[in-house]
Amino acid sequence: MLVIGENINASNSKVAEAIANRDEEFLAHLAKAQASAGANVIDVNAGSGHGSLERAIADGKWLIQVVQAAVDKPLAIDSDSAEVIKAVLKEYTGERPLINSITAEPERLESIAPVVAEREASVVALAMGAEGIPPKVEDRLAACERIMEHLAGLDIEPKRVLFDPLVLPIAVDTSQGMVTLRTIEEIRSRYPDAGVVMGLSNISYGLPKRKLVNRAFLLMAAYAGLDAVIVDPLDTKAMSLIKVADMLTGKDPSCRAYLRAHRKGDIVD
Amino acid sequence: MPENMIDQIRENVIQGRVSSDDEGMEEGMAGQPGVTELVEQALESGVPIRDIVSKGLSGGMDIVGKKFEAGEYFIPDMLASAEAVGAAMDILQPRLAKSGIKTKGTVIVATVKDDLHDIGKNIVTILLRGAGYVVKDLGNNIDTQVIVDAVRDEKPEFLGLSALLTSTMARMEDVIRSLEENGLREQGKIIIGGAPVSDEFARSIGADGYGADGFQAVAVVEALTAEET
Numbered sequence: 001m002l003v004i005g006e007n008i009n010a011s012n013s014k015v016a017e018a019i020a021n022r023d024e025e026f027l028a029h030l031a032k033a034q035a036s037a038g039a040n041v042i043d044v045n046a047g048s049g050h051g052s053l054e055r056a057i058a059d060g061k062w063l064i065q066v067v068q069a070a071v072d073k074p075l076a077i078d079s080d081s082a083e084v085i086k087a088v089l090k091e092y093t094g095e096r097p098l099i100n101s102i103t104a105e106p107e108r109l110e111s112i113a114p115v116v117a118e119r120e121a122s123v124v125a126l127a128m129g130a131e132g133i134p135p136k137v138e139d140r141l142a143a144c145e146r147i148m149e150h151l152a153g154l155d156i157e158p159k160r161v162l163f164d165p166l167v168l169p170i171a172v173d174t175s176q177g178m179v180t181l182r183t184i185e186e187i188r189s190r191y192p193d194a195g196v197v198m199g200l201s202n203i204s205y206g207l208p209k210r211k212l213v214n215r216a217f218l219l220m221a222a223y224a225g226l227d228a229v230i231v232d233p234l235d236t237k238a239m240s241l242i243k244v245a246d247m248l249t250g251k252d253p254s255c256r257a258y259l260r261a262h263r264k265g266d267i268v269d
Numbered sequence: 270m271p272e273n274m275i276d277q278i279r280e281n282v283i284q285g286r287v288s289s290d291d292e293g294m295e296e297g298m299a300g301q302p303g304v305t306e307l308v309e310q311a312l313e314s315g316v317p318i319r320d321i322v323s324k325g326l327s328g329g330m331d332i333v334g335k336k337f338e339a340g341e342y343f344i345p346d347m348l349a350s351a352e353a354v355g356a357a358m359d360i361l362q363p364r365l366a367k368s369g370i371k372t373k374g375t376v377i378v379a380t381v382k383d384d385l386h387d388i389g390k391n392i393v394t395i396l397l398r399g400a401g402y403v404v405k406d407l408g409n410n411i412d413t414q415v416i417v418d419a420v421r422d423e424k425p426e427f428l429g430l431s432a433l434l435t436s437t438m439a440r441m442e443d444v445i446r447s448l449e450e451n452g453l454r455e456q457g458k459i460i461i462g463g464a465p466v467s468d469e470f471a472r473s474i475g476a477d478g479y480g481a482d483g484f485q486a487v488a489v490v491e492a493l494t495a496e497e498t
Contacts, residue, residue, distance in 0.1 A: 048436035056436075080436055132385035132409050171344040172388055205388075206344030 001242045001251070002228035004076055004098075004197065005039030008067060010047025010059075019046055019059050027063065028070035035071040037233040038266075041098055042071060045078035046088075053083055060088040068094060076100045076124070082111035089119060098122045101164065104129040104143035109150045117154040124197060125151075126164045127183060133166050135173070137182045140165060144187060148194075158193040162228055167198060170213070171206030177217065181224045188225035197228035200238070215241050222249055236268045243267065274311045275325045278304060278357075282329025283336075285349025287356045294346060304353040308360050318364055322401060326354045330399050334484040344392070347483070354399035373401045373494060374426035377419050380409035381440035386433035389463060392483040393429060400487050402427075413443050417451055425457050426497075427490055430476075432463040441466075442474040458493045462486055 007030055010016040018026040031042055046063040049056030060079065067075060076098040079085050085099055101124035102112045116123045125147045127140035134140050144163055151161060165183035168176040180203075184196050203217045204210035215238055218229065222245035231238055240261070247258045261267050284293035286303035293299075302310070304326075311321055333350040336342040365372070376397050380390050387409040397404045407419055409431075420428055428448075432438040441461050448454045458477040461470075471479035478493060480486030 048434065050435050051439040080434065128385070130385075130410065132387060169344070169388060172348065172392070174345075208343060 001222065001226070001246050002041065002195070002197070003039050003233055003239070003242060004041045004043050004228060004230045005034035005037075005233045006043050006199070006230045007034055007232055007234065008042060008063070009045040009078070011045070016047055019063055022062065024066050027066050031067045031070040034233045035073050037236075038239055039073065039233040041074050041076050042067060043076040043078050043100060043230065044088075045100075046084075048080060048084075053081065056081060056084050057087040060084050061091045064088050064091050068092065074098060082108065082115075085112060086115055089115060089121075096120060096122060098124065098162070100124040101126050102147065104146040106130075109147065113150055113154055113156070116151070116160070117156055120160075122160045122162060123151075123156070124162045124164055127166050127187075133168060135168070135176075135179065137179055137186065140179075140183045141186055141190070144191070148191065158191050159195075161191070162195040162197040163187045163191070164197050164199070167202040167217075169205035169207075170203055177203065177220075181220055184221055184224040184226055195227050196225055197230060198226055199230040211235070211237070214238070218242070219245055219248075222246075236266070240267045240269070274307060274314065274316055275320055275328075277302075278307045278311065278321060278325030279329040279332070281307060282326055282350050282353050282357075283332050285333075285346060285353055287353045291349075294349075304357050305360060308357045312360075312364070318361055318368060319370065321357075322361065322365075326357055327400060330354055330396075334487070337484055348392070348395060351395040351399040355395065358398065358401070372403050375403045375405065375423060376427040376429055376490065377405045377407060377416070377423055377425040378429040378431070379407035379411040379416050379419075380431045380433075381416075381437050381444065382410060382412050383440065384432050384434055384437035385409050386431070386463075389433065389483070390429070390431040393431070393462065393480070393486045396483040396487050397429075397490065400491065402490065413440065413447050416444050417447050417453065420448060420453050420456055421451070426494070427457050428459045429486065429490075430459065430461045432461075432466065435465045438463065438465050438470065441476070445475050458490075460486060460489055460493075 008015060010019055034042055044064055044067050046059040049059055074094055074096060077085050077088050078100040099116055099121045102108050103126045127143045129143045165180050167180050170177050187196055198221055200214040200218055204213035207213055218241055243258045243261050246252045247255050252258055281304045286293050288303040288305050289300055291303050333347055337347050378390055378394055380387050394404050394406050430441045430444060432441060460478040461476045462480045468479045478489040480489050
C-alpha cells in the first residue's frame, strides 16, 4: 500500500500558522517525521490564501521549496486551484510529482490535465463532477469514465491515475460505507492499471472513537482493492494495520515487510 | 390524559422513533407506538395541535440539542430525532394550514458558488424543519444570482449560506452585496455557517448571525425570530 502522508495541510491550524510565519523548521521537521515513519509520498497543501490567489501561490511556492529541501520523497501538490498547482509545480524539482487533484468537472479537467501531461505527473482523480459527491456508485463511475476519456485524449496512461472513490460520513447515511467499497471494486475491474487511493478520516465524521472506525474501514477497503492511502503516518496503529492489510491481501511475500516492521518494534496492536 | 400523550411524543422524539417498527436509543422499544402513531392518536383525542408542536415535538428537540451539546448524543442520534419530528410535521402541516396557525417562517438555504460541500447545510435544513420552519434548499455550488432571485421570489424571513472552503467563504459577502444592490437586504435576516466561518467573519461581511453547528444555527434563527416579534 502506497502511504501518502497527509500532515502538511493548511486545514490543520498549526500548519497554517507555521506557513503564515514562514516557520521553516517546524514544517521541515514535520516532513522528515512523516518520511521516517514510512510515508512514500508527502502531500503538500498550503491552503487557499484566505481567498487571495496571489497569497495562495506565494505560500504554495515557499512551502514546496521547504519540503523538497527537507526530504527525498516524491511530493503531492495538493490544491483546489489549477493556478496554484501550475505555479507550485514550477518550483518542484522532483521527477514525478503527484497532482492532487482533478475531478470530472470540465473546467478542472481542461485546466489541470494538460499540466499532468506536460510534467509526466501522476494524478489523483476524484470520482465526482460539478454537482458534488454523487451518493450513488453508478454516478461516481460515470465521473471516472469522463476523467479517463479526457486523460486518454492527452496520452496520459491509466497507471498514472489514482482514483479516489470518495467517502461520505456513515453518521449521515449508513449506506455510504458500501457505496465507497463497491466503487473501489468497480474501478478495480474497469481500470486494472489505475490505482485506487482513499482518505481515511471522512467515514467517521460525527461518531465517537473515530480512529477505530477509520482503521476498520481501511481493512475493508484493502480487501475491495485499495492500493494507496492518505493518512497520518505518525499514527502507529494505522501504519501497523497498513502492513497487516498488505499481508492479508497477499501483497507481502513471505510476510517479510510485516515481520521486518515487527522486529524493528514498529507493529503496535 | 392529553398531558401524558404529549409526554410520550416528547419521549419518542428523544428516542428518535418515527414509527412502532423503530428501535429507540434505548433497547426494547420496538413494537411500542412511535412519534407518527402517537401524533395521530393525540389528534383523535383532541389534543391541541399547538401543544403537540411546541410541547411535544419542539420540547423533545430542545432536549436532543442539549444532549448533543453535552456529547451524550452523536450526529446519527440527532438525525433520527429530527426525522421523527419531520414525519410528524408532514401529518400536522395540512391541519396547521387549515386552522390558520402560521409557520415560524421560511428559510432559504444554499452552499455558495464553487463549493460542493452540503453535509453541514443538509443537517441545518433537517434541524430547521424539525424546529417548525419551512425550508427551501437551493443545493450546493449555487450562483449568487440564483440566490438573489430566490430571495426576490420567495420572500423568505431568513437566508442561510454555507461554505466549507476558505476560497469560497468570500462568496458569502458577494451574495450580501448583491442583495444590497438589488434592494433586497432588508427582506430577511442572513445567517452563515461552515468550517472556516466565524462570528467575527459574519459581522465583518454584514450578516445577521452565525451558527457553529446545526443546533446553534437553529438557536440563532429562533433568537432573531423572537427579536422580530
